Amino acid sequence: MIAQMLMDGLIAGSMIGLGAIGITLTYSILRFANFAHGELVSWAAYFALSVSTALGTALPGLSASLGPFSFGWSLPLGLIAAMALTGLLALFADTLLFARLRARGASTIILVMAGFGAALTLRSLLEFIFTSKPMYFTSALQIARPLFAGARATPDQLLGLGLAVALVAAVHLILTRTAAGRAMRAVSENQALAGLAGIDVAKTIRLVWLFGASLAAVAGVMAGLLVQIRPYMGHDLLLPLFAAAILGGIGSVPGAMIAGLIVGLAEAACVNFIGAEWRAAVSFFILVAILLLRPQGLFGKAGA
Amino acid sequence: MAQGATAAEMEQKPAIKAQGLKLAFGGVKAVDDMAITLGRGEFLGLIGPNGAGKTTLFNMLAGTYRPQAGSILINDVEASGRDATARIGLGLGRTFQIPKPFxxxxxxxxxxxxxxxxxxxxxxxxxxxxxxxxxxxxxxxxxxxxxxxxxxxxxxxxxxxxxLSGGQRKLLELARVLMADPSAILLDEPAAGVNPALLEFIISRVLALNAQGKSILLIEHNMDMVTRLCHRVVVMAGGRYLTEGKPAEVARNPAVVEAYLGAAA
Structure with missing residues (x-):
């Protein structure tokens, strides 16, 4: 029972962590809480669904299940397309909206409100195009396999968990070991100074959008595969995403992932010990508690 | 052969040549019709009382401020329309009076x-x-x-x-600026707030850079340091060019003395 709770928590938490990385990066570099990030998650799931359905229809061989998984090659290909398309969507939103406001020196609250507006628009567009009826990547049923101490998980869930861990490691390495990552950290620490040090700030900001959006795409495809695809899927993840980003410390990638796992585990524990109807309150509770007790988060630096 | 000719030509061309620079904040003219030329390999001082417009001039040369009029040639390329990042690409480096690291x-x-x-x-x-x-x-x-x-x-x-301490931050900033291998460096009060031992070290580094052939434009209030380092000094007062000359001559110039005393009064 406890082992199963841990397993469920880790799987949900890895999705939350991936989404939270995008939020923590945009927050620390663009200096505003982007409430449209959840919609990138939803759009990514629909992008992947459209591409994988189209591929499966054109080349039926691509939808044949891969080994123990419920999906065929069409889904990983759809995911790659969704990462690129979601990145373009984020750049489009930035060019159309956020970049113009930044250029005008808009205050943070204006950017946040613009994010709300963008979220509403993007979500309504999804409902308009795809309706609010839940959709699925595959209709194949998967049997959860016993793992340890009575815990069970489906191969899809384990793959998702592994992918999340690998991606966090990759993102961490890119941020700490490459010139692109160094530029992102420099812009996050002091945008004006970064420009004076010869870093192309506009290019770095575009890179951050691409980066955050493609991670949101992975979270969206995972959520779509493990739960279902709905226009509100990203919106419903927003509170856990922000709870994880702030709990982890704004700007900290490993922090966002670890905090995502904590939020996922806390939700699973809540479902187990208190009741499923309180699940949504967990993130809210964590968010308020961290803001009151340690606003810089677990891995953030005071004053950063 | 053609390449050799270009190199010889480059010797003649100043590192920085700015003319007619003008910038006003509201109604206040911070810099007005200012001209300055930094020769290749030269160590040039820029002095003047507080509020003379020295740092504003630096900000225009480095691209932090856009001048309202005038032209700035960096290594013979018109730079007044380019931002600070682009000017680094033209071979310009710049340090701040109070440097901030990441x-x-x-x-x-x-x-x-x-x-x-x-x-x-x-x-x-x-x-x-x-x-x-x-x-x-x-x-x-x-x-x-x-x-x-x-x-x-x-x-x-x-x-x-x-x-890092304040003085160490100045050295760190200098190292960061040198990373881009600039041919000309603007130094904004490197001596301010630095303890005497570290100051001697900073002076030795700056002299070494000049000996390597880098052109240096220095803002400094410490006249002793200006006299030791600079080949030539330009004096600004009230946002304008006042005079120029060898450090010792300038220090004796009555107009310069008056500008300093006038500002103090």
Whole structure:
């Protein structure tokens, strides 16, 4: 029972962590809480669904299940397309909206409100195009396999968990070991100074959008595969995403992932010990508690 | 042959040639019709009372402020329409009176941020051109370590930059600026707030850079330092060019003395 709770928590938490990385990066570099990030998650799931359905229809061989998984090659290909398309969507939103406001020196609250507006628009567009009826990547049923101490998980869930861990490691390495990552950290620490040090700030900001959006795409495809695809899927993840980003410390990638796992585990524990109807309150509770007790988060630096 | 001719020509061309520079904030003319030329390899001082417009002039030369009128040639390229990042590409470096490092990054990383045009700044190049990126990164880190040796901060290379003292931050900033290999450097009061022992070291570094052929434009209130370092001094007062000459001549010039006393009164 406890082992199963841990397993469920880790799987949900890895999705939350991936989404939270995008939020923590945009927050620390663009200096505003982007409430449209959840919609990138939803759009990514629909992008992947459209591409994988189209591929499966054109080349039926691509939808044949891969080994123990419920999906065929069409889904990983759809995911790659969704990462690129979601990145373009984020750049489009930035060019159309956020970049113009930044250029005008808009205050943070204006950017946040613009994010709300963008979220509403993007979500309504999804409902308009795809309706609010839940959709699925595959209709194949998967049997959860016993793992340890009575815990069970489906191969899809384990793959998702592994992918999340690998991606966090990759993102961490890119941020700490490459010139692109160094530029992102420099812009996050002091945008004006970064420009004076010869870093192309506009290019770095575009890179951050691409980066955050493609991670949101992975979270969206995972959520779509493990739960279902709905226009509100990203919106419903927003509170856990922000709870994880702030709990982890704004700007900290490993922090966002670890905090995502904590939020996922806390939700699973809540479902187990208190009741499923309180699940949504967990993130809210964590968010308020961290803001009151340690606003810089677990891995953030005071004053950063 | 043609290449040799160009190199000879370059010898003649000043590192910086600015003319007719003008910038007003509201109704206040911070800099008005200012001209300044920094010769190749020259060590030029820029002095004047507080509020004379020296730092504003620096900000226009470095691209932080856009002048409302005038032209700025950096290594013979018109730069007044280009931003600060682009001017680094033209060979200009600039330090601040109160330097700010990237506080959470290590001292070494702070220096490496000054490297220009790294292939690894493009995200996908890190995967697609791994060999080239790796070689460049290694070269950049090697160069950064040499520069840290030059400013004697090597022992702090892996500390976060926030632990550095004010004087050490000046040296770190100088190393970061040198990472882009500028041919001309603007130094804004390197002596201000630095203890005497460190000041001598900063002076020795600046002289070494000039000996390497870098052109230097220095804002400094410490007249002793100006006299020791500068070949020539330009005096500004009230946002305008007042006079110029050898350091000792300028210090005796009654107009200069009056500008300083007038500002103090």
């Amino acid at each position: 506080p959470q990054m290590t001292v070494l990383e702070n220096v490496v941020t000054g490297a220009q045009h790294q292939t690894g700044e493009r995200l996908f190049a890190n995967f697609l051109r791994y060999g080239k990126v790796k070689a460049e990164e290694r070269a950049a880190i090697g160069r950064a370590r040499e520069l840290l040796d030059f400013v004697k901060l090597s022992h702090l290379a892996h500390e976060p930059a926030r632990v």
